[in-house]
Amino acid sequence: MDCCGLLTAQKEPVPLKSIEVEVEVRDHVATVVSTLNYENKEDKPIEAVFVFPLPGDAAVCHFSAKIGQTQIVAEVKEKQQAREEYDDALSSGQQAFLLEESEQSPDIFTLSVGSLPPGESASIRLEYVTELAVQADDGLRFCLPAVLNPRYQPQGSDGASVQVTSVPASLVPYSLSLSARVSSPRPICKVESSCSLDPLQYLNPEQTQATVKLAEGHKFDRDVELLIYYKDAHQPTAVVEAGQASAEPGTLMGDPVVMLSLYPEFPQSVTSSLASCGEFVFLLDRSGSMDCSINNTVHQETRIGSARDTLLLLLKSLPMGCYFNIYSFGSSYEHIFPKSVEYSETTLEEALKKVKEMNADLGGTEILESLKHIYSQPCIPKQPRQLFVFTDGEVFNTKEVLDLVKKNSGSHRCFSFGIGEGASSALINGLAKEGGGHAQFITGTDRMQPKVMQSLRFALQPAVEDISVTWALPKGVSVTDLSPPITTIFQGQRSLIYAQLTGETLEAAEGSVMVKYNLAGHPSQNQLHFSLKPAQDTGLTVHRLGAQTRIRSLEGEERDNEGELDEGVKKKVVDLSVQSGVSSSFTAFIAVNKGNNEPIEGPLTRRNVPAPSFMMMSCLQSGYMPAPQMMPCVAAYGACASFDMQEDCDIGDMNACYEDLVCGVVEDITPKQISTDxxxxxxxxxxxxxxxxxxxxxxxxxxxxxxxxxxxxxxxxxxxxxxxxxxxxxxxxxxxxxxxxxxxxxxxxxxxxxxxxxxxxxxxxxxxxxxxxxxxxxxxxxx
Structure with missing residues (x-):
């Protein structure tokens, strides 16, 4: 472990020195500006490569670099074209910068800082906007993912995994500072975090504006999570944002865009009578990383232990007359019953006995095959299927998993739970979004049980059917939906709708939107009136979120047998991404410093910047250390040391090492004494x-x-x-x-x-x- 911490695998200094983050929260949307400061202290030019996580639904909308007094703003281009321009720039000795989204998962990005001369510093500015998810207690959750866990690549899957050079999170050699400004039409009650914060500072007597920042000495060893609480959080709102003056009218960026935040209210007679039927399928991650604790406290309960306790509560809370089954997965999958069984004292006792014996002993994280088996089972008449997925979200083939859930969305609702630091937000949020359910994240000192029970209440609500959205706008104004059709509504859960408004609008004019649906045989509706006058000082936040929503919707369309998107749809994605300046899986940000006429001399040396990896924290603190011969492969997975990817480590070798490692953890660590609650x-x-x-x-x-x-x-x-x-x-x-x-x-x-x-x-x-x-x-x- 001599080479962990401040050095790369070749014992060279890490070029990333610090990360500064400024967050602007407006109601339930956040604009995040991250500044990454690099410095080359070596005597040769280097290429610094940093793989890092972002929220899965983030719309990256600005990327620029400052070298000395020179500022270079990146452009969005088709991905292959951007890569070729980057390579051409490096081969000709020019400085270049490339930012691209992973093709496997939209919450992983790679930043390449090319041709940084000896002694030179570079400051990279990255900006994105993201929606804030509503939690069980009505708090809005902002998460800055600091931790990038290894993504397990299934055997036989195509494509190279993202190469991550990692160290235990506590040894990351660069610092993080974060400050946030919060504003809302409603008073801000409080801001909480699993990290230490300085006291909340209100900026006005109405307490609708406030600032907060991380306390001094923050360790970059966990995701930074802010929970923001407003008074009367369930009020529906509408924000109309004016188009960009320089953009052509009739285009997405040239027209106004409206963002509606709806909270449909169900009749009391319906919400008081929960369903007494359903097929409840529980899918539990039993990969080796589930044996780590939820946060970085050694003595805290493990992820698998908390999941077992939660399954006990869930099973005891199911209604008589329903059906259920429990699946678990790792490198393979298991089920308690061959098919879902009726809930009774006998089947409950059998299930609980098996649950008590479940450990994190199934190796890797191959969720796809278990989902395929679940979907192959015929649905039970008059027992709507409800799928609950518990995972720490370390999968490689996120898009393939989400495509499968979307394909089967008509037969079930999916409720997902991301356990522990670094769980993939793209996977957890995507499962719920494509499966018409609800997503929850369990981190820090969170208890899993209350969040899961809220989702069970949602699952017991009758399914809302025949959902339609009808617009009423002034004459001459037309609307283009940017959001996919609403397929699910739960009592108290927010639905966000983005739409482009085309035509002449009078500032004094009003519009309205009506959401109609059928609930337990009763037709219901909710209406929201809003002013078409554009809001002040919103920048282009709403446009970018609308563009991101449309891009993700297009990317999720049906693919061919090879998993390829139709060329026409792909072109739409690229055109919209370039027009809006928002990243996609088919585009990248490219910046080349063409103002420097002096080519950089000498061969370019690659330096992989280590990313924080949480998975091994508990294992290292528990005293487990992988054998020396395993270290190259384990390091390629980002487990515990800062090594480069070894050429002789193929996917099969890495997965074998990964499984040996996590199974070794289970075998070598003395089991903790479990206190009876x-x-x-x-x-x-x-x-x-x-x-x-x-x-x-x-x-x-x-x-x-x-x-x-x-x-x-x-x-x-x-x-x-x-x-x-x-x-x-x-x-x-x-x-x-x-x-x-x-x-x-x-x-x-x-x-x-x-x-x-x-x-x-x-x-x-x-x-x-x-x-x-x-x-x-x-x-x-x-x-």
């Missing part, structure tokens, strides 16, 4: 029907002896009713702060109690409160 212990004792049994295990979970529990039971009540009421009292009295985690299984228990038509319920509640030391009211429990 009384809450999970109580949950595990609940029966499929919703009741609890009066036995010593329940007494122990309640912190009482069997005698105490049995002797205080009112004589007229049977044991199961008494046990179930005691469990409910304990949940309301002891675990009220985690109500979102147990609310669904408590509802099932209440339904069971009502079906028993038990006598003396009030006496039971009073006796239970006395025994457990609480004062929970009967009405508060739904009795």
């Amino acid at each position: 009384p809450f999970l212990e109580l949950v595990s004792l609940q029966k499929a029907s919703g009741c609890w049994l009066l036995d010593p295990a329940l007494a122990a979970a309640l912190g009482k002896t069997s005698e105490e529990v049995e002797n205080t039971k009112p004589s007229a009540v049977n044991q199961e009713v008494w046990a179930t009421i005691l469990a409910l009292i304990w949940l309301h009295g002891f675990k009220m702060e985690a109500k979102e985690e147990w609310e669904l299984l408590a509802m099932k228990a209440i339904s069971w109690l009502h079906a028993q038509n038990a006598p003396c319920v009030a006496d039971c509640v009073e006796a239970g409160n006395t025994l457990l030391g609480y004062s929970v009211q009967k009405d508060a429990m739904g009795l």
Whole structure:
């Protein structure tokens, strides 16, 4: 490990010195400007190559370089043309800069800084805009991905994997600073983060503007996540942005673009009655990296451990009458039942027994084959399929996976969960978007359970059908949708719509949009009126997000048997990307310093800048070290040392090393002592029907002896009713702060109690409160 940290594989200095990030958040959109400062301290010219992550839905819209006093602004060009110009510039001794998106995954970018002379400094400016996702607690999530985890490449897949030179995140030799300015029409309640922040500074008495920044001494060892909370966050809004004055009217950049943020509200009668049917398929990542902790704390629960606990809660919360199955995947995949089975006490017990035995022992991260098998299973009549995917998102073939989910989107809804630092946002968000579900990220000190239970509530909502969007605009104004059609709506979930407005608009004029849909057999609609007067000082943020939405939609269209997009569609993507200045998988940013007439002498030496890699942090801290002969291949995956890609390491070798490494971690590290959580212990004792049994295990979970529990039971009540009421009292009295985690299984228990038509319920509640030391009211429990 001598060569980790400040040196590359050849023990040469790392040319990237610092990264400065400025974030401008306007309501639920962020503009991010990153400045990367390079310096060549060697005595020969170098090419610095940096592979790094960005949010999967980021619209990269500006790239420029400053060398000395010379500023060079990059242009967007077709990718092959840009690469050829870059190579030509380097071969003629000119300085050149190339920024391109990975063809496998839109959340990985490669930045090449070519021909940096000895002693020269270069400052690279990168700008992108991104939507902020709404979290379970209504917070808006901004994430600056600092960590690039290795992307596992399946055996036999085509194409070279992105070459990443990595070191453990704590050894990254360059610094990161970040400041954010937040503004909104509504007051800003608070800003939270898993990283240390300086106190929030309000800029006006209304508290609608504020600044916040990372505290001094921030370690570049985790993703930087900001959670922003507004008052009355669920208000629908519309922003109309004027077109670019220099662009031709009738084009996307020349016309106004509107961004609508809609929060459809369902009738109370529908939201109060959750579905009691469905086929629930749980797909769990069991690759070796799932044995690492969720963050970089050695003693924190592992990703696989948290997923097991969450599966327990999910299974206990399922309604009687539904169907379910559990799949797990790594280099291969497994399932508990050959096909989905009806939910009963017998099938529940069998599933829980298998879940307890699940470890991160299946090698790599090949999710595609398991999904193909799930989709090959026939759907069960009148049991809508709901797929829950749990993964740390380290897959190579993201676009292939998303194409498969999109192809099968008519038969199911997909809910995805990205576990731990560095999970691919392109994969997690893409699964939910293409599968008509909801995405959640679990990082830092987050508990997985409340986020997953919110998604289960969404899954239990009836599917919204026949969704249509109708525009009402002044005469002479036409609309072109930039967003794909809305295919899913959940209560309280935001839907964003982008549209281009063509024609003469009067500043005083108004427009409206009507969203109509059918919910559980009831026609419903929501309408939003908005002014066509353009908003002030928005730059071209809305245009770029609209262009990005249209580009991603085109890129996701049907491909041929070789996975190639139709040439006409590809040309549309390139034209729109060049016109809007927004990156795509078929274009790249290219900048050449043509003002410097003196060619750079000498051969160019390549320096791969190490990116932070989180996967090995826990393993290194736990004392595991791969064998020396494995290091070249492991390093090529970005696991634990700063080595260049070895030419003799093919994909098969790398995957073998990767699997040996992560399986070795499982075998070599002493298992952590698992502390029993009384809450999970109580949950595990609940029966499929919703009741609890009066036995010593329940007494122990309640912190009482069997005698105490049995002797205080009112004589007229049977044991199961008494046990179930005691469990409910304990949940309301002891675990009220985690109500979102147990609310669904408590509802099932209440339904069971009502079906028993038990006598003396009030006496039971009073006796239970006395025994457990609480004062929970009967009405508060739904009795």
